[in-house]
Amino acid sequence: MHVDPKREVVQSKGGRIGMALLLIVVFLAMFAPLLTTYEPLEQTVQIFAAPSWEHPLGTNHVGQDIWSQLVYAARTSLLVGLLVAVFSTVLSALIGTSAALIGGVYDRIVMRLVDAFIIIPIIILLILLSVYFNPNLSSGPLLIGIGVLIVIAVIGISLYAVRNLGWVGMLIVCPLIALVLLSRDIIQSTGGLIIILALLCWQGGARVVRAQALSLKENAYISAVQGFGASIRYIIRRHIIPELGPLLVADFIFCVRRAVFLQAGLAFIGIGDPNVVSWGSMISDARDWIFLDVWVWWLLPAGIALSVTIVAVTLIGYSLEPALDPRLRGEVSAQN
Amino acid sequence: MFTRQNLIIYLVALLIILTLNFLLPRMMPGNPIIAIYGDVAVVQMSPELEAELTERFSLDQSLGRQFVSYWAALFRGDLGYSYAYNAPVAEVIFGRLPWTLLLAGLALVISTIMGILLGIESGWRRGKRLDGSLLTGMITLSGFPDFLLGILLLLLFAVNLQLLPLFGAESAYSDLGGFQRLADIGKHLLLPLVTLVLARVSGGYLLTRNAFIGELKEPYILLARAKGLKQETIRYRHAGRNSLLPVMTRTGVLLGLMVTGVLFVEIVFSYPGIGLATYEALTYRDYPLLQGLLLVSAICVLTANFIADLFYSKVDPRVSYAR
Numbered sequence: 188m189h190v191d192p193k194r195e196v197v198q199s200k201g202g203r204i205g206m207a208l209l210l211i212v213v214f215l216a217m218f219a220p221l222l223t224t225y226e227p228l229e230q231t232v233q234i235f236a237a238p239s240w241e242h243p244l245g246t247n248h249v250g251q252d253i254w255s256q257l258v259y260a261a262r263t264s265l266l267v268g269l270l271v272a273v274f275s276t277v278l279s280a281l282i283g284t285s286a287a288l289i290g291g292v293y294d295r296i297v298m299r300l301v302d303a304f305i306i307i308p309i310i311i312l313l314i315l316l317s318v319y320f321n322p323n324l325s326s327g328p329l330l331i332g333i334g335v336l337i338v339i340a341v342i343g344i345s346l347y348a349v350r351n352l353g354w355v356g357m358l359i360v361c362p363l364i365a366l367v368l369l370s371r372d373i374i375q376s377t378g379g380l381i382i383i384l385a386l387l388c389w390q391g392g393a394r395v396v397r398a399q400a401l402s403l404k405e406n407a408y409i410s411a412v413q414g415f416g417a418s419i420r421y422i423i424r425r426h427i428i429p430e431l432g433p434l435l436v437a438d439f440i441f442c443v444r445r446a447v448f449l450q451a452g453l454a455f456i457g458i459g460d461p462n463v464v465s466w467g468s469m470i471s472d473a474r475d476w477i478f479l480d481v482w483v484w485w486l487l488p489a490g491i492a493l494s495v496t497i498v499a500v501t502l503i504g505y506s507l508e509p510a511l512d513p514r515l516r517g518e519v520s521a522q523n
Numbered sequence: 524m525f526t527r528q529n530l531i532i533y534l535v536a537l538l539i540i541l542t543l544n545f546l547l548p549r550m551m552p553g554n555p556i557i558a559i560y561g562d563v564a565v566v567q568m569s570p571e572l573e574a575e576l577t578e579r580f581s582l583d584q585s586l587g588r589q590f591v592s593y594w595a596a597l598f599r600g601d602l603g604y605s606y607a608y609n610a611p612v613a614e615v616i617f618g619r620l621p622w623t624l625l626l627a628g629l630a631l632v633i634s635t636i637m638g639i640l641l642g643i644e645s646g647w648r649r650g651k652r653l654d655g656s657l658l659t660g661m662i663t664l665s666g667f668p669d670f671l672l673g674i675l676l677l678l679l680f681a682v683n684l685q686l687l688p689l690f691g692a693e694s695a696y697s698d699l700g701g702f703q704r705l706a707d708i709g710k711h712l713l714l715p716l717v718t719l720v721l722a723r724v725s726g727g728y729l730l731t732r733n734a735f736i737g738e739l740k741e742p743y744i745l746l747a748r749a750k751g752l753k754q755e756t757i758r759y760r761h762a763g764r765n766s767l768l769p770v771m772t773r774t775g776v777l778l779g780l781m782v783t784g785v786l787f788v789e790i791v792f793s794y795p796g797i798g799l800a801t802y803e804a805l806t807y808r809d810y811p812l813l814q815g816l817l818l819v820s821a822i823c824v825l826t827a828n829f830i831a832d833l834f835y836s837k838v839d840p841r842v843s844y845a846r
Contacts, residue, residue, distance in 0.1 A: 201662070299531060299532055299535055300535065302532040302535075302536075303532050303533075303535040303536040303539060304536075304539075306532070306533075306536050306779055306824055306825065306828050307536050307539065307540060307821065307824070308779075308780060308782075308783035308820050308821065308824055310783050310786060311783050311786075311801065311816065311817045311820050311821075312540075312543070312817070314801065314805055314813070314817075315543065315544075315547065315813060315814070315817050316543075316547075318805065318808075318810070318813065319547045319548065448668060451668055452668060452670065452787060455668075455670050455787065456786075456787070456790065456802060456805065457805075457806075458805075470670070470671060470674065474674055474791070477674070477677070477678055477682055478682060482678060486674065486678075490667075490671045490674075490675070493668065493671065494663075494666045494667050494668075494671065495666070496666075497665075497666040497667075497668070498662065498663055498665075498666030501662055501665055501666055502662060505662060505729075508733075
């Protein structure tokens with residue numbers, strides 16, 4: 188596969204626009220405390236204040252500063268999107284390649300599970316899970332476990348990104364690390380949601396990765412390495428994963444998009460920690476007051492911010508289309 | 524063609540859902556009656572009723588026994604009793620299902636046909652101005668979540684212009700008959716339908732456009748041009764028809780997600796379908812209803828996938844050869 192994700196993104200107009208829009212959102216998320224005067228959940232005595240110097244977008248029904256909520260919500264969306272994508276891409280890569288290389292009964296069981304999960308309606312499953320499980324991660328050991336997982340995943344992705352993507356890699360990695368460090372409190376209150384979303388999102392990617400790994404496996408040099416006695420783990424680590432890079436980058440982008448969508452939707456119907464500011468819950472709150480004029484500076488900005496983020500990710504993903512389009516390269520049939 | 528492999532996938536999916544439905548409430552610490560029926564129901568419950576329910580689900584017995592009686596209830600068509608609606612769960616769900624099918628079915632058909640037509644026209648004019656603006660517009664549109672589109676349309680047409688009704692599927696207590704009732708239902712349907720079509724059309728459009736552009740590069744198109752066939756014939760009969768496959772595959776997947784995909788739009792427009800029932804069950808913590816809804820949506824998904832599979836082999840003969 189000779190697709191360079193960096194070149195694909197930079198050379199297409201859509202990819203450049205997407206990058207620019209996403210950078211704005213990342214900028215808002217990173218410098219949220221410097222851009223706002225009030226805490227997002229801090230309640231003032233003024234409710235439904237019109238926009239002014241003090242409150243650039245006015246205040247909501249309990250007197251919280253809407254501008255501050257808008258800016259801090261960028262952290263929630265980006266963090267959930269990025270972390271879900273990190274976990275689910277890692278899962279897709281590991282499960283997809285191992286199914287392709289080990290084959291046999293293992294392959295069949297894993298692929299049937301993947302197919303089964305693809306047809307289960309995720310949103311209903313999420314609702315049911317959220318009713319019974321508290322999405323908070325208040326318990327210590329679980330939080331530490333997730334912290335360790337995040338650190339490992341972020342280091343792995345950074346190494347890959349910086350080595351193979353150059354400055355674009357740095358652009359992706361630095362904000363990711365900064366965001367994770369800045370928003371530890373959000374991880375604590377949405378960690379459960381992130382894990383559930385990741386567990387429900389890896390299947391599609393695993394199928395694509397498996398198909399590609401099957402065709403890579405046919406290359407002569409893989410048999411040569413096997414002839415020298417290389418183990419499956421060695422082959423996955425040294426040959427398959429690096430070759431799959433561009434595919435994984437594209438998969439990553441689509442996972443981000445999906446997770447941002449799902450998080451907004453769940454917050455909209457009131458699932459998740461009510462103390463986490465997010466665009467979805469802002470839209471949901473503002474919906475109760477659409478008969479007043481407040482929607483102009485409350486609902487609209489939140490909606491636009493959410494859409495801009497998703498459009499940005501979509502544009503980047505769309506510019507990576509060649510990396511995902513099977514017609515652009517020979518591929519062993521996905522079903523057998 | 525329906526194969527054994529597909530059957531296994533469907534059974535696995537159904538089993539996952541049923542097991543979750545069974546296990547989740549029973550894994551909760553504390554009184555299982557509360558976990559199954561919710562706090563509100565238990566407060567109103569008499570000790571006799573509690574004893575009867577315990578007996579009915581065999582809650583005092585082993586997990587294996589409970590599983591058997593759970594299945595036995597399912598086979599009787601007994602999904603439990605909804606306390607928020609004061610009616611059997613099955614009755615609530617089947618009263619709501621027609622509205623969802625009407626809304627979701629129409630939206631699926633319209634958005635697919637629009638997506639295909641726009642995709643073909645846009646791909647035919649690749650690089651021209653119309654293609655460029657359609658492509659940009661569609662990608663932008665795909666960034667809007669359906670609930671946001673719905674609220675914006677609601678604000679514009681129902682709140683500000685007051686042209687269309689704000690909520691519901693028909694006017695309450697109106698006693699309209701015949702055509703007037705149909706017109707009333709149509710009026711209520713319009714906004715949710717437009718929202719869903721707008722939210723869905725971009726997917727079909729992008730797929731068709733890509734496939735169509737790929738198809739235009741094939742040698743048989745060159746041959747068709749050389750034969751002097753009319754532009755329209757090449758566009759629709761040759762390239763257009765052959766670029767339908769990816770869209771059809773996607774429509775099959777969407778057919779499966781039809782019932783759950785309208786969740787947000789039904790909430791925004793208070794449209795009395797399955798989605799709104801899910802939201803209400805969530806708000807009132809009506810657990811039996813929620814579980815029944817999950818089960819019914821899952822069965823809808825599996826049925827729709829089954830139909831889609833049957834359909835694929837008709838559209839694409841390669842599917843049945845491949846197996």
